[in-house]
Every structure is written in C-alpha cells, then in structure tokens.
Amino acid sequence: xxxxxxxxxxxxxxxxxxxxxxxxxxxxxxxxxxxxxxxxxxxxxxxxxxxxxxxxxxxxxxxxxxxxxxxxxxxxxxxxxxxxxxxxxxxxxxxxxxxxxxxxxxxxxxxxxxxxxxxxxxxxxxxxxxxxxxxxxxxxxxxxxxxxxxxxxxxxxxxxxxxxxxxxxxxxxxxxxxxxxxxxxxxxxxxxxxxxxxxxxxxxxxxxxxxxxxxxxxxxxxxxxxxxxxxxxxxxxxxxxxxxxxxxxxxxxxxxxxxxxxxxxxxxxxxxxxxxxxxxxxxxxxxxxxxxxxxxxxxxxxxxxxxxxxxxxxxxxxxxxxxxxxxxxxxxxxxxxxxxxxxxxxxxxxxxxxxxxxxxxxxxxxxxxxxxxxxxxxxxxxxxxxxxxxxxxxxxxxxxxxxxxxxxxxxxxxxxxxxxxxxxxxxxxxxxxxxxxxxxxxxxxxxxxxxxxxxxxxxxxxxxxxxxxxxxxxxxxxxxxxxxxxxxxxxxxxxxxxxxxxxxxxxxxxxxxxxxxxxxxxxxxxxxxxxxxxxxxxxxxxxxxxxxxxxxxxxxxxxxxxxxxxxxxxxxxxxxxxxxxxxxxxxxxxxxxxxxxxxxxxxxxxxxxxxxxxxxxxxxxxxxxxxxxxxx
Ligand SMILES: Nc1nc2c(ncn2[C@@H]2O[C@H](COP(=O)(O)OP(=O)(O)OP(=O)(O)O)[C@@H](O)[C@H]2O)c(=O)[nH]1
Numbered sequence: 001x002x003x004x005x006x007x008x009x010x011x012x013x014x015x016x017x018x019x020x021x022x023x024x025x026x027x028x029x030x031x032x033x034x035x036x037x038x039x040x041x042x043x044x045x046x047x048x049x050x051x052x053x054x055x056x057x058x059x060x061x062x063x064x065x066x067x068x069x070x071x072x073x074x075x076x077x078x079x080x081x082x083x084x085x086x087x088x089x090x091x092x093x094x095x096x097x098x099x100x101x102x103x104x105x106x107x108x109x110x111x112x113x114x115x116x117x118x119x120x121x122x123x124x125x126x127x128x129x130x131x132x133x134x135x136x137x138x139x140x141x142x143x144x145x146x147x148x149x150x151x152x153x154x155x156x157x158x159x160x161x162x163x164x165x166x167x168x169x170x171x172x173x174x175x176x177x178x179x180x181x182x183x184x185x186x187x188x189x190x191x192x193x194x195x196x197x198x199x200x201x202x203x204x205x206x207x208x209x210x211x212x213x214x215x216x217x218x219x220x221x222x223x224x225x226x227x228x229x230x231x232x233x234x235x236x237x238x239x240x241x242x243x244x245x246x247x248x249x250x251x252x253x254x255x256x257x258x259x260x261x262x263x264x265x266x267x268x269x270x271x272x273x274x275x276x277x278x279x280x281x282x283x284x285x286x287x288x289x290x291x292x293x294x295x296x297x298x299x300x301x302x303x304x305x306x307x308x309x310x311x312x313x314x315x316x317x318x319x320x321x322x323x324x325x326x327x328x329x330x331x332x333x334x335x336x337x338x339x340x341x342x343x344x345x346x347x348x349x350x351x352x353x354x355x356x357x358x359x360x361x362x363x364x365x366x367x368x369x370x371x372x373x374x375x376x377x378x379x380x381x382x383x384x385x386x387x388x389x390x391x392x393x394x395x396x397x398x399x400x401x402x403x404x405x406x407x408x409x410x411x412x413x414x415x416x417x418x419x420x421x422x423x424x425x426x427x428x429x430x431x432x433x434x435x436x437x438x439x440x441x442x443x444x445x446x447x448x449x450x451x452x453x454x455x456x457x458x459x460x461x462x463x464x465x466x467x468x469x470x471x472x473x474x475x476x477x478x479x480x481x482x483x484x485x486x487x488x489x490x491x492x493x494x495x496x497x498x499x500x501x502x503x504x505x506x507x508x509x510x511x512x513x514x515x516x517x518x519x520x521x522x523x524x525x526x527x528x529x530x531x532x533x534x535x536x537x538x539x540x541x542x543x544x545x546x547x548x549x550x551x552x553x554x555x556x557x558x559x560x561x562x563x564x565x566x567x568x569x570x571x572x573x574x575x576x577x578x579x580x581x582x583x584x585x586x587x588x589x590x591x592x593x594x595x596x597x598x599x600x601x602x603x604x605x606x607x608x609x610x611x612x613x614x615x616x617x618x619x620x621x622x623x624x625x626x627x628x629x630x631x632x
Contacts, residue, residue: 011426022426152518152603157430161458163490171424172481172493173250174453176274176311178267178302180291181236181260183282184319188359189243189256190221192415195366196245199224218360225256236260240270240438242451242494244482249420251482253494261298261616268305268611269438269509269551273453273494276313276422277306278415281334283356284323288334292341294534300341301618304533307345308621310605314342315353315418322358326373331356353418364414427491432518433457433465434604436550436597437511441496443504447477450507451496452551455606457515458490459497467502468512468597469522469631474502510552512597512607520607524595525629528610529565530622531585538579539619545590546613549624550606552596560589587625595631600624 010023177185190207193199199207204220211220216235225241241256255274257267271277281288281299291299306314316338324330335354342352356374357364363374413421434456441449459465463476479486480496489495497513512520532539539558547556564574565585572587580586601608601623612620 152431155430155432155515155518157458160460160488161490162429170246170249170251172253173419173422173424174253174255174273174275174492174494175419175422176255176257176271176277176306177280178257178271178277178306179280180282180287180298180302181258183280183287183291183299184359185280186222186225186241186256187219188221188278188280188317188319188365189241189254190224191359191362191365192254193224193243193245194221195362196247198243198245221359236263238263239266242270247416247420250422250424252419253482257302261296261301264298264301264305264616264618265546265548265553265613267302268548269553271302271306271311272309272550272606272609273438274306274309274311275425275492276315277311278315278317278419279303279306280317280319281338282320283318283330283334284320287320288337292337296617299338303338303342303345303347304621305611305618307347308609308611310609312347313351313422314347315355315415315422316342317359317415318354318356319359321356321363321374322361326356326358326363353413353421355413355415355418357415366414366416368414424492428456429458429491431456431491432515433459433513434515434520434607435459435495435497435513436552436607437507437509437513438551439509440504440507443507445504446500446502448474448499448502448504448507449496450499450511450513451494452513453494454489454491455604456491458488459495459513460488464516465499465513466516466519467499467507468514468520469595470506470511471519472502472506473516474499474507510550510596512550520597521599521627522595522631523598523627523629524592524631525559525589525627526592526598526610526624527562527587527589527626527628528622528624529585529587530580530610530612530620532580532582532620533618534582535619537615538581539588540579544614545619547590547592547596548611548613549596549598549609554596555593556590556612557593558588559591562587562589588622589628591629598624598627600626 012023177189179185190199194204203224207223208217208220211217211223214233219235222235225243230238236258238258238260240258241254243254243256245252245254253273255270257270258264279299279302281291288299291297294300303314316335318331318334321327321331331354339349339352339354343349355364357369359365363369433454435452435454437450438452439450441451443449459476459479461476461478464473465476466473477498477500479489479498481489481493486495489497499507499513514520539561541558541561543558545556545558547554561577561580562575563572563586564577564580565571565587566573567585570585577586580588597607599607602625608624610622610624611618612622
C-alpha cells in the first residue's frame, strides 16, 4: 500500500475501512488489517493496533478485532459499494447494521462538480437536501437538513483546507493538564503563563494580593485559571480553564482540568480535546498514594480516561518535590509505581516523560533546576561532607569529585523541553468539517460564539455550516484563535467560531458544527463495545448511567447485554449474560434519554468514544459500534 501526502503527513489509506494511517503503521490503526498482507510478517493481526489496554484488550482493541472480521467480509463491497455490506452478514447483523450501511455510498459529489443553483449554499457544495418549511406552531421558516448519504471517502477538500508548511510558523498543540485534586495543576498553568509572559508582573501582584487577603496566598498562580468566586473560595478548579502560550515549537492551548472527583465530567469535556497531556502528581507522602488508590484516586482515573481519549504521549510532572526534600528515592518510587500502572493503561514506555519539579519553587519548569537538591548525588555528598565540616580533607574530596558530582546531576528534561519533544498527532484536514462544541461563550439575537477543537476539516469566515442536532444552517462571521482574529482554522485548532443567522438556544455544548452535506449522525440508541472498570455493583439490564461523548452528556439505560467477549480475541464467550462485572469486556446496547451527536468509532474516533459513569465514578469505557436508533 503506497503512502500519499495528506497535508504535511505521509499516510496510507486502509483499503478496508478507508482510515488514513500514518506511514509508520504496518497495520491499520482502526481495523487492524495489515498494510502489505503478502509481505511475510511475524505480527499477528491481534497484536497490532492496540492503543489501549488494561492488561487485556481495550474497547479499541476489541473494536479492531470485531471490525476486522466484519470488514474482511465486506472487502469486496468496498470496491463496489453498491453492494450493501449487510448481504454478507448474518440475519441478526443485518438487522442491527442497517442504520450504518445506508451511509456506504450516496450522491457524494466533489465541491467543484456542483453548479450553484437557487437554494444552494454559497461557499459549500450545493445541497439537495436542504429544505425550508413553515412551522405550523411558530409560523417561522425552519431550516432543516436531512442526512445526505454521501460517503466521507468521496469528499475532496479544497486547496485552502490543506495547510502549506511555512517555515517558522508554529503549530497548535492541545495540552491537557490532568491529575488528582490539589496536585498543583492550576498553579502550574498560572506559573507557565507567568513565565512565558502571558501574565504581566502587575497582574501577578494583583493575584498575590487578593489571594493573601482571602487567606489563600498559596493559590495566587492558580487564580489566573480559577476565575470564578466559588473556585477561588473553595481553592479547587470546577470548570476547564483554557489558556494559551507559546513554546519554542508550539502554540500551546492549555486545558487545565478539575481534579476533584465531583467534576470529572468537566474534565472529560476539556481533556477530550487533548493531543497530549501533562499528568501532575503530588510527590508528598500520602498524597501520591491517595491519587493512585484503586478506589477513587483521580491520578488513576484521569490516566485511564486520557489514554482512552486516544492520547498516547504523556508527561508525568512529579510535583511538590520541595515537600520531600527533592528526594531521588521518592521520585524513583513514584516513577516505578505509576509507570507500572501507566503501562497497563496502554502508554508505551517511550511515550512517557518523567519530570521531577516544584511548581511552587519554580524548579525544572522552563530551565534545568538550579536547586542543588535536585542534583541528587550532590545532596548525598553534602550529607557526607557535613559530617566532616571544616575538615580540609573533606573539602579536597569534594573538589576532586566535582566533575563526578556534576556528571551525576539530574539530567532529564525540564518541563518545557519535554513539551517541545511532544509530536503533533496526524490531523484529518481532508475530511469534511466537524467541530464538537465545548462551550458557548456568548449569545445574542441571531449571533452565537461557540468554542471547540476542529476534529476534522477546515473552516473560514463566510462559510455556511450546519449545526447539529438542531439542524440549523448558520454563516461563519469570524474566527478567533487565542482571542485574535484568524482567517482559517484547520483540524487540530482550538477556536472560537462566531456564527450569525442562528438563535443562541440552537447551539449548546455537545452540538457539532459540520459540513452541510456531511451532517454528523444524531442518535438515541447505540450498540457499544465496552470495558468495565472497577465496579462494586454489577451492571445489569436497566442500570442507569451517565453517558459521556465528546462534550455531550445524557442520561442512559442499559437495554441489552448482548454478549461477553474474550479479552484476547474479541470473540463472543457468552451470549446474553445477566450482568457485567469489573474488567469484563462486553457488547451492550444503551438507550439515551435524549439524542446526541455521534459517529461510529470506525468513521470518527473523537465522536465515537464513550465514557460511562455512575455514582460519581467512571465505570466503563467504550466505543460506538452501531447506531441503532437514528434521530436525523
Ligand atoms: N509545596 C508545594 N505546594 C504546591 C506546589 N504546587 C502547588 N502547590 C500547592 O498545592 C495547592 C493546590 O494547588 P492547585 O494548583 O490549586 O491544585 P490543582 O491540582 O489545580 O487543584 P484542583 O484543580 O482543585 O484539582 C495550593 O495550595 C498550591 O499552592 C509545589 O510545587 N510545592
């Protein structure tokens, strides 16, 4: 399978599921199909494309193995998509996949092929499904869009959508800051903004003064991100703070997540946009242990969540080293314990950077530590020497050993170094536009400002877009990145989109801005593959859950437990089990109280990943395999 250029990245398109894989992948990251099946390889299909594991195959892995068999069967159909996939499937499969296969091939037409006609959308392909109808209730003209069945693989991006590489231009990197409550995430964010000049000295003085007045002097840096009165009073982050700064290599979008267990849903909404993450852990005695505790530590929960968002690069900032006297033993202990856990989550050793630091004392953040206590062997020598204080012999020993001491200093990266060593993930520039809305900033009559990260495609002012699930067409009036107007935003960019021609209440967090001809699906019943996390109460039919997907949250109920799956092979081991227990892999069907924007995981990962929560804890991670009940 030859590679082709998409944007700056070399990719090869999987002939089975059409996913664009990085050139370095020897098998499809989605369906596990080998790139060159005729080349002899020792790699077993089940061994590859395993981005997420808790000792057992993750939902991602299970989907891979499940899809593999389904897609193998439909291989010929991919060549001639007029043959529906379900012809190859069992009767039961036909029933449940019918919703998805209607998307196989439609009148997907290249933008340039369209001749504008009346009723077409300027700047977009002419849409023959855009209808206007007079509402009998309101008398208003309601614009509605029926789902067009154009296949995404038929979409051809216009030239402006694909970035040119301009020397010296920095790319945007979305960096989530996650970790247990009080580990120092907001203080770190505030400190980085201050050190990079984004918070002036004057403003910093103001925060220091105000924090002191409220008896919260140690939270001065955190105040830059924790802006609400309640956050400041309680000394905890409740919503995701978004801030921007520039490193040598990137425009960084910092997503400061709440660590308190009550606000994990907000953490999910923010961190789901991450390209990479900084996991902040508190090195102090007892605090690290609380964070890693299996019965509710957020170091653990956040690490699992962030990996299941698809984030595979992580920097572990072992913070508050000042509290433990910059002890190398403590750092090594944290590294060993947490490292073992991170590997079970599916993080590769080579994708984890370990940085000992003190945010409070500004050690090892933007430059190598100046504190001699971080030169661990120096500290050991200092102790020895103190025994011989004022001893000429001891001084000589130290002088002789200085080169050795310097050699043995902590030589790992400082934080900024580690950030600049992160790799940009591949971006889907050449797919139709999709922006899950994270937050709606302001609304006035017929104008809305909404924020979110472009998962796919590109956007620019003047473009007509479709907002789902409200099915409203709006015009992009302007775009802002880091509070500055920008002319184009592309996949990976985190932007504010100012829309006009749409009522404020038609755009909410969880809505998706998309290409009018390629509307995101809206569904209220889904089939999913899930991995059950540690639970104390078994999941049964009728179990009530919180369903989280991108920035949407909905009450949900388990309506069917279809099967238990073998964690290694993904094969069904038991049909219709009565309940699900910790660490089991299963196929389930959930009914949602209200419809959400969703895609099958195989067609859009960001819109097909699901988190299930109950009683304030994440109890399952999953991926959408089929849409059972569509609302479009
Ligand atoms: N000694 C010491 N204290 C620190 C350090 N970093 C942060 N702190 C303190 O830890 C406390 C909590 O810091 P925050 O930044 O609010 O922690 P957080 O992780 O953002 O908290 P949540 O967002 O509520 O989860 C504050 O009192 C900070 O001053 C550090 O390096 N050393």
